[in-house]
Amino acid sequence: DGGITQSPKYLFRKEGQNVTLSCEQNLNHDAMYWYRQDPGQGLRLIYYSQIVNDFQKGDIAEGYSVSREKKESFPLTVTSAQKNPTAFYLCASSIWGSRDGYTFGSGTRLTVV
């Protein structure tokens, strides 16, 4: 079955450490996205990528970095420069140029202590 996989589900890190969140899809989607969700809040776009080897900043890119070396993979690194990294992170993918919306992963809850 095709889908989008985020791992791990829960992640704990010490303050000052960089951490990388994994996102893999086998839907053959062109575009991939990273969102951040805080408790009781909506979805805020961090980065997105329409095609391999290209990505754009979203609304809250500061303190984050991404890469898109393969169509299937779009890892997100939360750097020590991110002031408040504890949050729920959601990855999504879509066919670029379609009206069918995004398919979301099940999320990674990052806690920085």
Next chain:
Amino acid sequence: GQQLNQSPQSMFIQEGEDVSMNCTSSSIFNTWLWYKQDPGEGPVLLIALYKAGELTSNGRLTAQFGITRKDSFLNISASIPSDVGIYFCAGQLSVFSRLTFGEGTQLTVNP
């Protein structure tokens, strides 16, 4: 940029009641989507709307694409405990536009 106002922010209802929520925008969209997010999970697409005035159902859920293209509505009939979650609307202007999401409606259903 475009903004979506989703209301209400939260709802507390009894099992069996009907639910209505809506999204309004200051500018038009040509696609409206409704998602549901279960606690601790990612959002899942419920209904997609592609044409002004369109009314689409998915089981107990019914959504409408507003005639002005600046709003959309979601109704849930005869709510059950598993309807609990956050409901998001999303609008898309063109096929090459990113989705704009509403802030979500948190639904609590009391058995």
